[in-house]
Amino acid sequence: MPSPATGWAGAVITGAGATPYDPHYCEGAAQLRLGPGFFRPDSRPARDLGVLLARRLAAQGTLRVLDLMAGCGVRSLRYGLEAGAAAVWANDADPDRLPLLRLNLEPLADRLELRLSALTAQKLLADCLLRDQRFELVDLDAFGCPTALLPLALEAVRFGGVLYLASSDGRSPTGHDRVSALRSLGAAARAHPASWELALRLQLGVVARAAWCLGRGLQPLLNFSDGRTFRTAVQVSRSPAALEEDQLGLLAHCHGCGDQQVQSLRRLRGWQACRCSAPPPLAVSGPLWIGPLQDPDWLGELSALATAGATDGASGGAAEAPVAEQSRRLLAQLVADDGEGARVWPMAQIARQLPAGTLRLRPLLERLRRAGWSASVSGVMPGQLRSSAPWEVVLELAATGDGRLDR
Template structure:
């Protein structure tokens, strides 16, 4: 969709398809179709890949039904503006709890007021107030974008009520200490889970976040399907389709993940089949157990393939960083849930690790699942025993 605007914003928008970044006077920012003023609030140009994926997801949702988008914590409005200009949205609701930001928000979203077939709402409510009103009116949306500052757990019950059946909750958390094992007490309070130090820390955080969403959805009688999960180490983002009821066996995807810091082995157990942990090295070795968390797939290959197929390489809604991220996620469904850095492999071998692709091919040739992680660069996942991984990696180094 072409951006709509007048005057200076319209002229600025003409160059936004080709680049992203601040204009010469630094008061305006361009990204894809959007030209706006970020103002003095919190804004990260580096988060563009997450906004790109949100727009592409919105386009896919708009193919099946009229698309209503709720941007709960919109900030300067860039996500709402791009949803309105780059997807077939019939409704975009941009909300920010700070009433002082309303003049900036309304000015930035002014181009949407003239877009045919689009209803635009701008409000200054707390997320709790807005969501409670939606619950009273039974108003739901195909896409609820909850870009939270900190941990969003307290908002999840109301946010899930606002998602239409088959719609998507796109949630972000900037709480990096709790789910990566650096603040265990906070993890118990905010996630209802144990979080221990783990070599695949970003993935651990995403699985803990998915676990909270799953438990909240199940308590409401609903199911969920993860569509994509990713992080750059600072913000942890999950897009999950919310289903009318859980799929058969969905509860098996909640479990515990154990890591032995002594030998490096990892073990995964579903809560439905919880049993004694296996002894992986010396009997006195302690396991660092995290969970409950999501042990199922992190990405839905079908959804990601559909997004890729519908997006041209020169699409202005997809920057290069987002294209690389999308391709990485599409190549890794997130199974099995045992993931290691190549650096740890090299350290345990006493030298550099073998080439990643050579190791993966070797393990696959022996019948094991093995692939590169799409969540963290330089990591791999496999269901092969860790001792065998070390043995094969050592053989490849010889």
């Protein structure tokens, strides 16, 4: 292939006179044509983390992948080339995408069991249910909200396997379209300063309820967002863990003083008074997931895989390919914040409550930890504090320091 010129966000543009078989884009070990459909090069961190999840699953045994909305096939191709998948089923509902999928996934034909289809996700998943066919990894990279597909998608995941899903519906779960949130999520979504995290917790709450209705349990492995797409990976178990249902609850926020409160639905009671002398009505969101967002053990293993690359023993002879630096930074943020505790405040909001109006983040974290409270920088949204401390304590310890606002 002639020496390519590097384009925007890692795209590799072929030179003049390129044939239809020349790659237009390189990512990891994959070279492929993008075609005319929707594609976001800057979503590579999400694809990198999907590959790392797949490598982790391949280390445990046979890896079969179902890519429900494959698009140009970049995720399917990388699962086959980099994660050591034994079988990949790439599906896209648009039949006009099949020739492009077939062309791009041709390198997998001699490596693994490959299947291509052009079915709606509902039809494909229903067929898998009828034939009792399940996969170690189900990748559901949806446009809009994937709630309607969740029961069938969960049925398609083997016990111990992973459902990796995305939603591009940003208005409903962030409190900007409350009616739509009721329809699509079965939950109230109110405006909240940690809107990305609110959306992820609402999404997790829907997944949990769908899993419990099937008698299954789940363990969140990682949750993250770029503000446009909300991504969740959960491990599906045969049955719920003890007290797993305690992780479903409500989150209340006072737009007057900034206080936040969390309650489990299982132990629901009245809300406590906030700091306002004449408090406005609390903005209550939920039901949503109030437990941890990340699994430290899984994230530790994914970080090790990202650093070392795939090995023959871990990924069945898959090609070693680098993980983007942006993906490494994302993993580091998630490792540093397990998402334990749903109360998260922007540092700017805390600073507005102080006489000086300025605040440094790291000293506040240290003071909270010395006082016996958990405290971390949010790995979901930049410039936000997660802590188990009561709001009064956060403000009191924040007021003991000085300096400039550190985001």
